[in-house]
Amino acid sequence: MLKTAICDLFGIKHPIIQGGMAHVGTAELVSAVSNAGGLGIIGAGHYEPDWVRQQIRLTRERTTKPFGLNIPLTSPFAEPVVQVALEEKIAIIATGAGNPDAYMPRFKRAGMKVIPVVASVAVAKHLEQAGADAIVAEGMESGGHVGETTTIALVPQVVDSVRIPVVAAGGIADGRGLAAALALGAQGIQMGTRFVLSTECIAHPQYKQKLLEADDQATLVTRQSVGRPLRTLRNKLAEQVRELEKAGIAKEELELFDRGRMYLGLIEGDIDEGSLLAGQIAGMIKEIKPVKAIIEEMVAEAERIISNLRNFRKKG
Numbered sequence: 001m002l003k004t005a006i007c008d009l010f011g012i013k014h015p016i017i018q019g020g021m022a023h024v025g026t027a028e029l030v031s032a033v034s035n036a037g038g039l040g041i042i043g044a045g046h047y048e049p050d051w052v053r054q055q056i057r058l059t060r061e062r063t064t065k066p067f068g069l070n071i072p073l074t075s076p077f078a079e080p081v082v083q084v085a086l087e088e089k090i091a092i093i094a095t096g097a098g099n100p101d102a103y104m105p106r107f108k109r110a111g112m113k114v115i116p117v118v119a120s121v122a123v124a125k126h127l128e129q130a131g132a133d134a135i136v137a138e139g140m141e142s143g144g145h146v147g148e149t150t151t152i153a154l155v156p157q158v159v160d161s162v163r164i165p166v167v168a169a170g171g172i173a174d175g176r177g178l179a180a181a182l183a184l185g186a187q188g189i190q191m192g193t194r195f196v197l198s199t200e201c202i203a204h205p206q207y208k209q210k211l212l213e214a215d216d217q218a219t220l221v222t223r224q225s226v227g228r229p230l231r232t233l234r235n236k237l238a239e240q241v242r243e244l245e246k247a248g249i250a251k252e253e254l255e256l257f258d259r260g261r262m263y264l265g266l267i268e269g270d271i272d273e274g275s276l277l278a279g280q281i282a283g284m285i286k287e288i289k290p291v292k293a294i295i296e297e298m299v300a301e302a303e304r305i306i307s308n309l310r311n312f313r314k315k316g
């Protein structure tokens with residue numbers, strides 16, 4: 001059994017977290033991950049507080065296991081969603097984009113465990129000081145908003161810089177990735193793309209199909225020019241955005257152009273005009289599976305690999 005500090009911290013069986021995901025990190029997926037012994041995290045995205053409250057309650061109807069809530073602090077509803085989290089007594093908060101400093105004291109006073117997602121050592125150190133209980137170090141391989149450092153370079157540097165447990169994210173989708181993350185000093189992993197390709201995820205079948213067809217070169221990063229780099233599948237929209245950026249589109253204009261695109265891609269399945277968030281590891285995933293199978297196969301494979309590595313010299 002792979003038991004780590006992350007399992008103890010969150011009261012979970014396996015050191016596997018489903019990263020909060022806007023639009024698709026809903027009660028269906030979150031409860032499936034938590035019921036399978038991982039940690040499911042609701043993605044509040046930019047949804048209104050009532051929607052978030054409903055997802056929390058739906059999740060509680062489906063699982064008695066621990067789960068968390070991801071709040072992108074850039075959401076126009078960040079403050080009322082934080083209020084909902086406090087009222088609903090959410091135990092675990094994951095913060096995405098934006099600086100959680102202003103909210104930290106309230107989270108800590110309420111006894112919440114806080115696990116921010118970071119893309120650099122400096123931010124990891126700062127958030128440890130501010131009271132984070134663990135850190136997700138997310139490499140630029142990830143689906144969604146990304147930094148500039150790869151998982152394999154970022155994770156050991158964050159591990160060396162903080163005392164709290166570190167979770168590796170970005171480019172992990174099987175037992176090999178889990179074992180590698182543990183070897184880098186992480187106490188667990190967080191996945192997004194692999195969980196989108198689960199039976200329980202409500203993502204549109206056309207988007208899932210496009211992910212299944214992806215190869216290792218299928219994703220690209222756009223929106224760097226406005227300071228919000230986003231990794232998606234290459235499609236008509238991504239190419240269009242790339243051209244607009246080359247032509248020097250202003251931040252506000254691009255934001256207007258982008259409005260509703262994620263929902264269009266992930267939920268309505270418009271694979272041309274919608275934004276299809278995806279990590280580089282999409283190319284490795286060839287099957288949609290139930291969450292329980294994803295988690296159990298992954299843990300078994302990692303255990304096998306770790307034990308084989310231990311016997312490496314004997315065998316060689």
Ligand SMILES: Cc1cc2nc3c(=O)[nH]c(=O)nc-3n(C[C@H](O)[C@H](O)[C@H](O)COP(=O)(O)O)c2cc1C
Nearest residue numbers: 019021022096142143144170171191192193277279
């Ligand atoms: C469809 C999708 C939506 C995402 N939405 C969010 C989000 O709202 N907040 C956040 O912090 N991370 C978000 N992420 C990032 C994931 O939580 C996770 O850290 C990342 O996907 C890990 O990399 P991987 O895709 O290689 O597994 C999203 C990722 C995907 C694929």
